[in-house]
Amino acid sequence: MSFLTDLPLLLGSEIYRGSSYGQWHPLRVPRVSTVLDLSRALGWLPPARFRSSPRARPAALSVWHTPAYLAALQRAEASQTVDEATRERHGLGSAANPVFPEMFRRPATGAGGSLLAGELLRHGGRVHNPGGGTHHGMPDRANGFCYLNDAVLAVISLRRNGAQRVAYVDIDAHHMDGVEHAFADDPDTLLISTHEEKRWPFxxxxxxxxxxxxxxLPLPRGLNDSEFALARDRVILPAVEAFAPDAIVLQCGADAVDEDPLSRLSLSNNAHWDVVARLMEMAPRFLLLGGGGYNPWSVGRLWTGAWAVLSGQDVPERLPPEAEAVLRGLRFDGNSRGKNPPEHWFTTLRDAPRTGPIRGEVQDRVATLAARIRRGPGMG
Structure with missing residues (x-):
């Protein structure tokens, strides 16, 4: 296999188009398909920059997930039902992780993309897998909308393909509990998570x-761009620089923006794009994952803009008609934010900045972690 080190790649699949966790589940909204459609409408995704995300097989997934769980997940997809014992042991068939037609194939495709990314980055480069970022999955059970943990598998794949020190940065509104479960005691993996305080998984x-x-770094509701920039400049970037990784994985969950229905943070998408721009220059291998995001307009605009940063595209002030048509074709039924969407959700990718005062509690928490970074690893 040949590896392209100078050509950013985006991984995707048509399995996401029309696939839904159910009529009332937060993941009923289109996400990856919107990114692909917008990127193509803008001319940012020529064939040379796209790779189809493969579906990972159980043998590949078993490097972290248990064979018993993988078998139960496949059985649940095939029969479209789970018994009480399976629900209790493996977390399948719950409100958060329901039975739906692609409940193995869809997450296995996201995981396949992250496993492939490790191979594609063997000699360096940049890859975006918006179908990845399922950071809550546990070895033996589904958890928090995540049937598999492709983020963990991405780190494992990077290691198998030559990376020795991996920095995993997670800016989702929810804590990276599954990834921390995997690597909290691994000195060769740096873990950084910014997330909303007092929010699941607690x-x-x-x-x-x-x-x-x-x-x-748990952060208070109403977090603005100025406060996040402080966290970026005093925690995220110094910690990564001190760690000196040869690979970086950024989980770029879009649920920390103001419009998302499942968090109470108030960032603009500029905050995410700025982190992408800064981190992608700090290691020879860079993998950008998706994650949370439950407003179809905000998540599609954010991840498409992140691909623009990764691939060196200029974001236009006004979208061309083809891209605008993609956004006007989205629906957000059953949510009040979808009844009267503002015009800029259709006509732009970039949000207006959401700057503001930096609260004392944010300053104090950032200062606590900044001091730990200066002391170095193992100092607590």
Whole structure:
């Protein structure tokens, strides 16, 4: 296999188009298909930059997930039902992780993309897998909308393909509990998570530090761009620089923006794009994952703009008609935000900045982690 080190690649699949967790589930909205359609409408996704995400087989997934769980997940998809024992042991068939037609094939495709990304990045480069970022999955059970944990599999794949020190940065509104479960005691993996405090899964406290390579920054509701920039400049970037990774994985969950229905953070998509721009220059291998995001307009615009940053495209002030048509074709039934969407959700990718005052509680938490970074690993 040949590896392209100078050509950013986007991984995707048509399995996401029309696939839904159910009529009332937050993941009923189109996400990856919107990114592909917008990127193509803007001329940002020629064939040379696209790769079809393969579906990972159970043998590949079993490097972290248990064979018993993988078998149960496949059985549930085939029969479209689970018994009580399976629900209790593996978390399948719950409100968060329901039975639906592609409940194995869809997450296995996201996982296949992250496993492939590790191979594509063997000699360096940049890859975007918007179908990835399922950071809550556990070895033996589904958890928090995540049937598999492709983020963990991505780190494993990068290691198999030559990376020795991997920095995993997670800016989703929800804590990276599955990834921390996998790597909190691994000195060669740096873990950084910014997430909303007092929100599910209620893990990731400021004091949770593993062996000194884990930095959790819970942040208050209403978080603005100015506050996040402080966290970026005093926690994320210094920690990554001090760690000196040869690979970076960024989980770019879109649920931390103001319009998302499942968080109470108030970022603009500029905050995410700025992190992408800064981190992608800090290691020879860079993998950008999706994650949370439950408003179809905000998540599609954010991840498409992140691809623009990754691939060196200029984001236009006004979208051309073809791209605008993609956004006007989206629906958000059953949510009040979908009844009267503002015009800029159709005509732009970039949000207006959401700057504001930096609250004392944010300053204090950032200062606590900044001091830990200066002390170095293992110092608590």
């Amino acid at each position: 893990t990731g406290a400021l004091t949770d530090a593993g062996i000194g390579q884990t930095f959790n």
